Amino acid sequence: MQTALLLHYFSDKEELVAAAxxxxxxxxxxxxxxxxxxxxxxxxLMPRLAALLREPEFRPFFRVWIKLGAASTGGEVAHRSQISxxxxxxxxxxxxxxxxxxxERRVVLAALAMAVVDGxxxxxxxxxxxxxxxxxxxxxxxxxx
Numbered sequence: 001m002q003t004a005l006l007l008h009y010f011s012d013k014e015e016l017v018a019a020a021x022x023x024x025x026x027x028x029x030x031x032x033x034x035x036x037x038x039x040x041x042x043x044x045l046m047p048r049l050a051a052l053l054r055e056p057e058f059r060p061f062f063r064v065w066i067k068l069g070a071a072s073t074g075g076e077v078a079h080r081s082q083i084s085x086x087x088x089x090x091x092x093x094x095x096x097x098x099x100x101x102x103x104e105r106r107v108v109l110a111a112l113a114m115a116v117v118d119g120x121x122x123x124x125x126x127x128x129x130x131x132x133x134x135x136x137x138x139x140x141x142x143x144x145x
Contacts, residue, residue: 018082021064025086028061032093039099042109043139046116049094050135053117065118087114112138 010016035052036045052058065083072080095110116134 017079021068021082021086024061024064025089028058029089029093032090032097036097039097042098042100042113045094045097046113046135046139049113050116050131090114090117112141 010019031052032049036048040048053062065086068079068083072083091110091114094113095106098106098109100106100109116131116138
């Protein structure tokens with residue numbers, strides 16, 4: 001695609017990246033909603049979510065996620081805003097997907113799920129056993145309560 005054509009639609013590279021990431025995040029949320037259309041117990045949701053996010057189609061998403069995280073810690077404000085928006089949307093979806101009548105518990109479990117999902121990015125570093133241990137441990141904690 002010609003640079004001039006891109007500049008017709010986007011004022012700069014950051015705006016283009018933001019639009020692309022918004023599309024990726026929207027597609028991810030559709031896949032997640034299809035995978036868990038009804039709220040379910042956290043101990044059932046986490047393994048399902050982890051398995052889904054470990055599918056090969058999600059590896060590129062995690063690579064982008066890692067790069068955005070690194071860029072945002074390096075001071076790129078646009079990336080920090082984008083990663084925050086995506087993370088919030090994902091965490092909100094997880095909270096809504098958890099079958100628990102206590103809203104404060106759903107928020108806490110969604111935050112833990114976010115940490116574990118980020119840990120699934122360890123798969124990209126060939127550290128699957130670490131991610132597996134985190135998922136197993138989180139599921140055990142959820143079942144105990």
